[in-house]
Amino acid sequence: MTASLRGDYSRAAKDYSVEQDWGAYATAEHALFKRLFDRQAKLVPRYACREWIEAIAGLEAGNEIPKFDSVSKKLRAKTGWEIVAVPGLIPDDAFFTHLANRRFPVTVWLRKPEEFDYIVEPDVFHDFFGHVPLLFEPVYADHLHEYGKGGLKAVRLDAVKMLARLYWYTIEFGLMRTPQGIRAYGAGLLSSGGELAYAVTDEKPARKNFDLEQTLRTDYQIDKYQTTYFVIESFEHLMRETAPDFTPIYARLRTLPALAP
């Protein structure tokens, strides 16, 4: 699985964890991380959900690539989560096992300057800036923990493809209805230079009320802006909607065709 990926998996442990090796980052890499951060910092006040904005403020992540260990200390104290450094995408089973133990896999390498606007595989900027702040939000943190446990069950039930769609339309590209209007909480949106404003304000994409079975059935493309976004009312709403046992839902949906986005 990791053969064609760009990270260095040679020194990964059995659970795919590696050392972050913060001292090995070049000055130019810290500068690129800051440039990415500064680009998003102009957008998030208008487009990000309040919970994300409140969390990023406490992370002092604006000047250089963050030290995972020091963020993990704060994170453990708040919601019992911690960062586990990984070489990049890791097999589903390893990924879900980490989430089921309140460890979030964060890629250690940073994109190249020419990938400033788009990158295929998640790098440290996507994973840290997009995913880590909301781990400080208790209900979101509980949901992701449940997602991890559900993922291990999905592996046993051969239902990972369906569950990955739920992750895509919430954790990666989720929108939330707030008193101020639609706001983004998905990591893929928060870390994107262009899709963040598009998802929240453009009139082209469909914005549907979150519906568990529809998300489990709706396919997605990874290399272009989404044409459909799902909107939750709150993290409590997402938690409630995804609380049931998915086993009977998988059994029913498995016989139905996937829905085009």
Ligand code: HBI
């Ligand atoms: N590995 N490092 C990493 N990050 C991810 O987001 C990730 C992964 N492996 C599998 C995966 N996501 C998805 O296939 C699951 O959400 C279904």
Ligand code: FE
């Ligand atoms: Fe991601």
